Amino acid sequence: MKVLLGSGGVATPERLDLFKSLVSDHFKKSKNVVYxxxxxxxxxxxxxxxxxxxxxxxxxxxxxxxxxxxxQIEEADGIYIAGGNSFLLxxxxxxIGIIQQIQDAVGAGVPYLGVSAGSNxxxxxxxxxxxxxxxxxxxxxxxxxxxxQINPHYYPGKIFFKYQGKEHPHFGESRRQRILEYHRIHDxxxxxxxxxxxxxxxxxxxxxxxxxxxxxxxxxxLDFYDGVIFNGQLQxxxxxx
Amino acid sequence: MKVLLGSGGVATPERLDLFKSLVSDHFKKSKNVVYxxxxxxxxxxxxxxxxxxxxxxxxxxxxxxxxxxxxQIEEADGIYIAGGNSFLLxxxxxxIGIIQQIQDAVGAGVPYLGVSAGSNxxxxxxxxxxxxxxxxxxxxxxxxxxxxQINPHYYPGKIFFKYQGKEHPHFGESRRQRILEYHRIHDxxxxxxxxxxxxxxxxxxxxxxxxxxxxxxxxxxLDFYDGVIFNGQLQxxxxxx
Numbered sequence: 001m002k003v004l005l006g007s008g009g010v011a012t013p014e015r016l017d018l019f020k021s022l023v024s025d026h027f028k029k030s031k032n033v034v035y036x037x038x039x040x041x042x043x044x045x046x047x048x049x050x051x052x053x054x055x056x057x058x059x060x061x062x063x064x065x066x067x068x069x070x071x072q073i074e075e076a077d078g079i080y081i082a083g084g085n086s087f088l089l090x091x092x093x094x095x096i097g098i099i100q101q102i103q104d105a106v107g108a109g110v111p112y113l114g115v116s117a118g119s120n121x122x123x124x125x126x127x128x129x130x131x132x133x134x135x136x137x138x139x140x141x142x143x144x145x146x147x148x149q150i151n152p153h154y155y156p157g158k159i160f161f162k163y164q165g166k167e168h169p170h171f172g173e174s175r176r177q178r179i180l181e182y183h184r185i186h187d188x189x190x191x192x193x194x195x196x197x198x199x200x201x202x203x204x205x206x207x208x209x210x211x212x213x214x215x216x217x218x219x220x221x222l223d224f225y226d227g228v229i230f231n232g233q234l235q236x237x238x239x240x241x
Numbered sequence: 242m243k244v245l246l247g248s249g250g251v252a253t254p255e256r257l258d259l260f261k262s263l264v265s266d267h268f269k270k271s272k273n274v275v276y277x278x279x280x281x282x283x284x285x286x287x288x289x290x291x292x293x294x295x296x297x298x299x300x301x302x303x304x305x306x307x308x309x310x311x312x313q314i315e316e317a318d319g320i321y322i323a324g325g326n327s328f329l330l331x332x333x334x335x336x337i338g339i340i341q342q343i344q345d346a347v348g349a350g351v352p353y354l355g356v357s358a359g360s361n362x363x364x365x366x367x368x369x370x371x372x373x374x375x376x377x378x379x380x381x382x383x384x385x386x387x388x389x390q391i392n393p394h395y396y397p398g399k400i401f402f403k404y405q406g407k408e409h410p411h412f413g414e415s416r417r418q419r420i421l422e423y424h425r426i427h428d429x430x431x432x433x434x435x436x437x438x439x440x441x442x443x444x445x446x447x448x449x450x451x452x453x454x455x456x457x458x459x460x461x462x463l464d465f466y467d468g469v470i471f472n473g474q475l476q477x478x479x480x481x482x
Contacts, residue, residue: 009412041425085422087374127374132419133328133381134368134426140377153413159400171250171436172394178373181326184282185375195412 001106001203002026003145007152007210008083008116009195016053022198022209024057026111030078035061038092039084039117046082069096073105083116083152086129090121091137099143106145114145116152119193123149128182128190130175146201147232149182151175154192154213179215189234190215191224205237206230242347242444243267244386248393248451249324249357250436257294263439263450265298267352271319276302279333280325280358287323310337314346324357324393327370331362332378340384347386355386357393360434364390369423369431371416387442388473390423392416395433395454420456430475431456432465446478447471 004026010019027033037046044066051058061080064072073079079102081089093099106112114122120129121142128149159170173181179190193199197210212224214234222236229238245267251260268274278287285307292299302321305313314320320343322330334340347353355363361370362383369390400411414422420431434440438451453465455475463477470479 011412041422129374130413132369132371132423133374134423136381140374153411155402155409155411156404157402159402159411161396161398161400163397168396170394170396170400171252172371181282182373182375 001145001201002109002111003106003122003199003201003203004111004113005119005122005146005150005193005199005201006113006115007119007150007154007193007195007197007212009153010115012196015196018196018209020053020055023054023113026113027057027060027078030060030111032076033061033078033080033111033113034064034072034076036064036079036081036118037084038064038096039082039086039089041084041088043088043092050080050082069098070101073098073101076105076110078111078113079105080113081115081118081121083118085134086117086120086126086131087133087135087137089117090126090140090142091135093121093142094138099141103143103145106143112145119150119152119199122146124188125149127186128179146199146206147188148234149188149190150199151179151190151192153195155194156213176213176215176221180219183215183217183219187217189217191234204231206232242386242442243350243352244347244363244440244442244444245352245354246360246363246387246391246434246440246442247354247356248360248391248395248434248436248438248453250394251356253437256437259437259450261294261296264295264354267354268298268301268319271301271352273317274302274319274321274352274354275305275313275317277305277320277322277359278325279305279337280323280327280330282325282329284329284333291321291323310339311342314339314342317346317351319352319354320346321354322356322359322362324359326375327358327361327367327372328374328376328378330358331367331381331383332376334362334383335379340382344384344386347384353386360391360393360440363387365429366390368427369420387440387447388429389475390429390431391440392420392431392433394436396435397454417454417456417462421460424456424458424460428458430458432475445472447473 047063122145194211214222288304363386433454435452455463
């Protein structure tokens with residue numbers, strides 16, 4: 001299994017360079033990567049951006065077309081599910097009926113790339129998303145490509161915002177508090193991935209690129225550093241070098 | 242109709258004083274306010290906090306008891322739905338089957354207080370929540386006590402977090418972006434309520450206490466200042482004094 005999951009927040013030149021380098025390596029043997037933007041309001045548009053970012057490898061990426069989804073995934077030697085709204089994405093994946101097909105392809109070794117919502121749906125469910133429930137999917141079940149949950153765009157602690165030059169603390173629930181709420185009901189460990197970070201997953205073990213926090217159903221938390229190797233229960237197998 | 246909706250974030254002494262004063266006035270004629278904590282992990286606990294905050298008026302507040310919900314709401318002359326997770330709350334309201342009963346009571350003049358998730362479910366749907374979908378309600382339909390949507394704990398612009406003394410920008414979607422996503426699909430105007438702010442609603446018009454932003458399906462945005470009076474479509478009827 002060859003899986004690359006990004007947290008999103010690829011918004012600085014350094015992060016964009018890292019993204020390009022990782023994606024280029026991830027799809028180095030691929031010639032036809034199906035680009036799936038179902039998390040966007042316009043479900044079948046937006047190939048230009050990834051082609052531009054990937055430069056002379058942009059040709060590898062082909063946009064999902066309405067009504068041709070199954071054949072395109074069948075013919076693809078790479079799958080990329082892009083970011084946006086996870087509720088939209090999961091609703092569409094169920095509606096079109098391509099969940100099993102994507103699972104089978106990835107299980108058979110087709111490289112999968114997910115970013116933000118595309119990482120969220122690589123998990124057993126979409127329950128650790130940050131998105132707004134603008135639609136109601138028939139099920140929250142997702143691809144289950146990795147056995148743990150991911151909270152993308154994770155940040156530690158509390159946040160603040162700035163208004164008219166002044167700093168204001170925000171008192172809404174932190175990500176940690178939300179994940180604790182999740183663990184009052186569910187037992188799957190959750191990886192809170194800092195923006196700009198990635199997980200490489202081979203079906204048995206994962207490697208972190210960047211920074212993350214592991215959350216466990218017993219309430220424990222663990223810091224994940226660049227290079228850490230871990231298993232499907234988010235147990236650390238090898239510390240960072 | 243006598244409705245008071247708070248954004249939440251009542252976390253400073255000044256905000257707590259304002260909360261106490263508004264809630265005291267809101268329930269001044271009430272003797273039996275049913276306190277509904279269904280948004281919490283423990284659906285039938287937590288009366289101590291509100292009793293402590295309300296001091297010598299704490300006796301008015303009575304905890305919802307499992308299995309006695311319908312009779313308690315029938316006998317109450319005040320309803321307070323507290324904050325927590327909107328997905329939990331809406332799932333429980335549907336499961337217990339008390340939505341119509343609360344709507345009827347509030348329609349007949351029983352004062353309603355909602356804070357955070359309790360404000361979110363006062364809207365036609367819970368679709369403008371910030372919470373994590375840790376359970377899947379059978380429907381996103383909510384109380385519809387007010388005809389517009391509320392995004393509680395709203396903040397303008399982007400957010401920051403601090404780590405090891407350094408400030409980090411966060412690149413995830415802003416509230417504005419999330420509400421724009423909502424308006425790509427839905428037509429109900431959305432009031433983004435700053436923390437610590439309130440709406441008083443009489444069934445026809447609302448008064449803002451604090452600060453908010455109105456979002457409209459055509460993409461327009463309007464700043465709402467303290468004292469503004471507005472209608473159910475979030476059209477401003479009278480500017481702040």
